[in-house]
Amino acid sequence: xxxEQILELFFRRDQQAIQEVDRQYGALCRSLSYRIVNxxxxxxxxxxxxxxxxxxxxxxxRPSPLPAYLCQIVRNLSLKRYYQKGAAKxxxxxxxxxEEIEAAIAAPDxxxxxxxxxxxxxxxxxxxxxxxxxxxxxxxxxxxxxxxxRDIAGLTGLTEKNVSVRLTRIxxxxxxxxxxxxxxx
Amino acid sequence: MNAKLFSDAMGELDCKYxxxxxxxxxxxxxxxxxxxxxxxxxxxxxxxxxCGFAAYELGLFDPWFQKPSADPLQTVQSAIEGQxxxxxxxxxxxxxxxxxxxxxxxxxxxxxxxxxxxxxxWTDEYLAEHFVVVWAKYYVEYDHTKTFMDDGYTEQxxxxxxxxxxxxxxIIDNTSPNTSASP
Numbered sequence: 001x002x003x004e005q006i007l008e009l010f011f012r013r014d015q016q017a018i019q020e021v022d023r024q025y026g027a028l029c030r031s032l033s034y035r036i037v038n039x040x041x042x043x044x045x046x047x048x049x050x051x052x053x054x055x056x057x058x059x060x061x062r063p064s065p066l067p068a069y070l071c072q073i074v075r076n077l078s079l080k081r082y083y084q085k086g087a088a089k090x091x092x093x094x095x096x097x098x099e100e101i102e103a104a105i106a107a108p109d110x111x112x113x114x115x116x117x118x119x120x121x122x123x124x125x126x127x128x129x130x131x132x133x134x135x136x137x138x139x140x141x142x143x144x145x146x147x148x149x150r151d152i153a154g155l156t157g158l159t160e161k162n163v164s165v166r167l168t169r170i171x172x173x174x175x176x177x178x179x180x181x182x183x184x185x
Numbered sequence: 186m187n188a189k190l191f192s193d194a195m196g197e198l199d200c201k202y203x204x205x206x207x208x209x210x211x212x213x214x215x216x217x218x219x220x221x222x223x224x225x226x227x228x229x230x231x232x233x234x235x236c237g238f239a240a241y242e243l244g245l246f247d248p249w250f251q252k253p254s255a256d257p258l259q260t261v262q263s264a265i266e267g268q269x270x271x272x273x274x275x276x277x278x279x280x281x282x283x284x285x286x287x288x289x290x291x292x293x294x295x296x297x298x299x300x301x302x303x304x305x306x307w308t309d310e311y312l313a314e315h316f317v318v319v320w321a322k323y324y325v326e327y328d329h330t331k332t333f334m335d336d337g338y339t340e341q342x343x344x345x346x347x348x349x350x351x352x353x354x355x356i357i358d359n360t361s362p363n364t365s366a367s368p
Binding site: 028065067068069071072075076079083098099101102105115117118120121123124125128133136137140141143144145155156 | 189195
């Protein structure tokens with residue numbers, strides 16, 4: 001079933017919409033959530049909550065594209081649960097990805113955060129626009145979707161080592177980009 | 186700046202970046218489906234070839250080199266001796282043969298009125314007159330670099346049907362060779 005047809009089911013308040021969403025995007029949502037919360041039960045709950053969120057938001061919302069919209073809800077809910085857990089209980093791919101990025105974004109002399117999340121998002125968007133398409137996708141897959149290097153290698157057809165090297169270079173480039181704009185000071 | 190702020194900022198990215206990264210899934214899924222289909226076809230072909238090879242090696246659908254004859258015993262003899270023409274047979278010699286009346290009666294009873302017989306147009310009367318079972322004992326040696334078949338003294342039943350027009354008997358089936366027979 002196409003996304004437009006699924007949205008029509010939402011607009012008709014037909015509960016089959018949820019079944020169709022789950023059929024089409026259930027696996028994508030669960031794997032995304034699992035990589036963040038590192039628990040199948042938590043991931044299942046996050047995905048179910050995301051479906052409920054979508055049910056309540058559509059209508060009036062008519063998201064396009066639907067999968068990106070669903071992923072955003074799943075990610076937000078999963079991160080909420082992730083930060084509710086103690087640091088010791090987190091684990092998973094997302095934790096590893098954040099540890100990686102922390103080295104690139106943390107300045108030794110930084111005393112406090114100097115930018116808001118929305119402001120930083122605009123800076124990151126500008127940075128992403130400087131990257132070639134493939135590197136941009138790889139960056140997103142790692143730090144938005146929390147994919148492992150192996151998963152990314154599977155998606156891109158690159159070797160795991162190649163993905164790892166590319167990510168290292170992108171992080172280095174990000175660090176220089178942020179420093180040039182004095183984001184840390 | 187900490188990872189939480191970075192994470193929050195990533196959550197604020199324009200949807201187009203998410204969509205762009207998601208397009209990998211579609212590409213990957215279509216590639217994966219194609220790959221799975223290719224793997225499935227390759228596996229099916231490999232199984233088919235292996236089964237075919239195994240069946241060939243075991244002689245499961247290896248047809249008899251038979252010469253239909255008016256005498257069912259001669260037909261069976263030609264079939265057994267015809268084994269000698271196969272590349273994996275080193276030696277074959279017919280030891281003993283006979284029409285087995287009791288086995289013929291038993292098999293005719295089994296076939297009579299069956300779907301199997303109907304599918305072949307065999308009426309009960311036809312089976313009663315044109316069907317026999319021949320028991321044969323023969324000695325055979327195989328080249329075991331070419332086949333897994335057991336050799337030695339072998340007993341086997343052959344089921345034959347007579348063509349009413351030509352009067353010749355032809356083997357239509359046989360039991361598995363029994364190599365536990367004594368010399």
